[in-house]
Amino acid sequence: MTKVYFDNAATTAMDDRVIEAMLPFMKSHFGNPSSVHSHGREVRTAIEKSRKKVAELLNASPSEIFFTSGGTEADNTALVCGVESHGITHVISSPIEHHAVLHTLEVLAKKGTVKLSLLDVNEKGEIDYNQLENLLKSNPGSLISLMHANNEIGNLNDLNRIGALAKEFGAFFHSDTVQTMGHYVHDLKNLPVDAIVAGGHKFHGPKGSGFLFVRKEKKIHPFIHGGAQERNMRGGTENVIGIIGIAKALELAYEDMAGHRSHIEKIKKHFIEMLKAELPGVEFNGLSADMEKSLYTVLNVSLPPSESNRGMLLFNLDLAGISASGGSACSSGATVGSHVLRALNHNPERDSVRFSFSRFSGHLCRQLPPRPKTHRKRRQVCAALPSGLGSARQLARRHPQPMSKNRSGHRGLDQRPQAARLVGRYTCGLGRRIWKDGVQSGHAHGG
Numbered sequence: 169m170t171k172v173y174f175d176n177a178a179t180t181a182m183d184d185r186v187i188e189a190m191l192p193f194m195k196s197h198f199g200n201p202s203s204v205h206s207h208g209r210e211v212r213t214a215i216e217k218s219r220k221k222v223a224e225l226l227n228a229s230p231s232e233i234f235f236t237s238g239g240t241e242a243d244n245t246a247l248v249c250g251v252e253s254h255g256i257t258h259v260i261s262s263p264i265e266h267h268a269v270l271h272t273l274e275v276l277a278k279k280g281t282v283k284l285s286l287l288d289v290n291e292k293g294e295i296d297y298n299q300l301e302n303l304l305k306s307n308p309g310s311l312i313s314l315m316h317a318n319n320e321i322g323n324l325n326d327l328n329r330i331g332a333l334a335k336e337f338g339a340f341f342h343s344d345t346v347q348t349m350g351h352y353v354h355d356l357k358n359l360p361v362d363a364i365v366a367g368g369h370k371f372h373g374p375k376g377s378g379f380l381f382v383r384k385e386k387k388i389h390p391f392i393h394g395g396a397q398e399r400n401m402r403g404g405t406e407n408v409i410g411i412i413g414i415a416k417a418l419e420l421a422y423e424d425m426a427g428h429r430s431h432i433e434k435i436k437k438h439f440i441e442m443l444k445a446e447l448p449g450v451e452f453n454g455l456s457a458d459m460e461k462s463l464y465t466v467l468n469v470s471l472p473p474s475e476s477n478r479g480m481l482l483f484n485l486d487l488a489g490i491s492a493s494g495g496s497a498c499s500s501g502a503t504v505g506s507h508v509l510r511a512l513n514h515n516p517e518r519d520s521v522r523f524s525f526s527r528f529s530g531h532l533c534r535q536l537p538p539r540p541k542t543h544r545k546r547r548q549v550c551a552a553l554p555s556g557l558g559s560a561r562q563l564a565r566r567h568p569q570p571m572s573k574n575r576s577g578h579r580g581l582d583q584r585p586q587a588a589r590l591v592g593r594y595t596c597g598l599g600r601r602i603w604k605d606g607v608q609s610g611h612a613h614g615g
């Protein structure tokens with residue numbers, strides 16, 4: 169069965185060119201960057217080159233970039249040390265932030281270090297900018313933590329608008345940019361943020377790599393104590409291969425960001441059109457179907473309530489060879505755990521699935537025969553495409569009475585067939601369109 173990967177908000181495949189850049193640092197360039205001998209110095213030089221590269225791409229100063237173990241550590245550092253270093257006692261955030269932010273803030277609030285105010289969000293997941301302004305008026309000098317794009321529903325926040333308010337009321341503005349780094353241009357000389365973060369594995373770099381940007385004027389204390397690495401900002405021998413990898417991945421992301429974006433947007437638009445055409449009553453969570461107001465890599469689909477598919481959708485997608493997710497990676501496989509959908513008052517009767525794309529999403533098409541001419545071949549392509557339609561049909565055959573109860577009296581497994589058919593139906597159409605897009609027009613993005 170051809171397997172297809174639509175879970176790029178959870179993690180992305182590494183670009184071969186990133187791996188190539190990292191390899192020498194696993195083999196010959198093994199020195200400790202803190203060592204003064206030549207083995208150490210060559211690795212130190214490579215780290216500083218990587219820092220310079222990242223800083224150049226983001227229009228920042230190298231002294232404002234600190235490498236971390238990923239987005240989570242970078243968020244923790246910005247929040248815990250931002251609060252401590254600037255004597256902040258009030259934090260404004262939202263209930264749909266990633267847990268790397270929310271749980272960190274909850275700990276700070278529980279300890280009594282800060283008072284935490286969470287903005288209201290409407291049923292589309294939009295924050296209330298007037299409420300933000302009012303909170304800042306009554307709590308000047310707060311820390312604001314609002315993400316650039318939501319990892320589950322893709323909503324984009326207006327960083328310029330939030331940053332302007334932060335400036336007006338003397339706030340420290342941290343934004344979790346894990347989902348937008350490498351997908352949008354961050355011009356840090358002009359973007360009014362004080363701290364942003366990145367995780368390399370979200371843009372075809374290695375897992376366990378990341379960085380934190382902190383504006384020079386808003387210096388913070390270290391989070392991890394130890395040696396003098398990262399200009400005394402993060403103790404511990406550097407993850408050299410991670411640093412080389414994330415810098416290379418960011419360089420590749422910036423090389424043709426507009427091309428990658430238009431490729432991914434086409435796929436997302438096809439998903440939206442096709443799902444609307446094939447599934448009456450389909451809805452899209454948050455602003456994810458709004459091409460202007462949402463992350464172009466994420467589409468969060470809400471299916472009409474159905475006795476027969478409830479809770480089985482991801483399972484059936486997986487059986488059909490499609491990897492997608494119910495929310496964030498942490499709650500993959502279950503929508504019940506999504507604090508984001510809960511905050512939007514999402515109808516729990518509706519199953520939700522997040523499809524997320526990358527510049528490699530079209531790769532699937534290359535495994536297929538070029539331009540099949542006959543109807544039969546076309547059907548073959550369609551069946552081989554993401555759906556793994558065959559297995560969905562088999563399932564449907566094995567369980568011909570979708571609504572009947574199984575032996576134990578539960579609707580459990582017997583709910584499969586309809587969902588399977590549903591999955592088969594729409595993924596087949598989706599496959600055909602991706603095939604059209606990816607093969608006929610000869611798109612070949614990515615490494």
Ligand SMILES: Cc1ncc(COP(=O)(O)O)c(C=O)c1O
Pocket residue numbers: 177178237238239240241243266268315317318319344346347366367368369377378496497
């Ligand atoms: C918005 C957001 N913030 C933070 C993180 C955590 O990043 P990392 O996996 O690099 O620790 C993620 C990862 O899913 C994310 O999507």
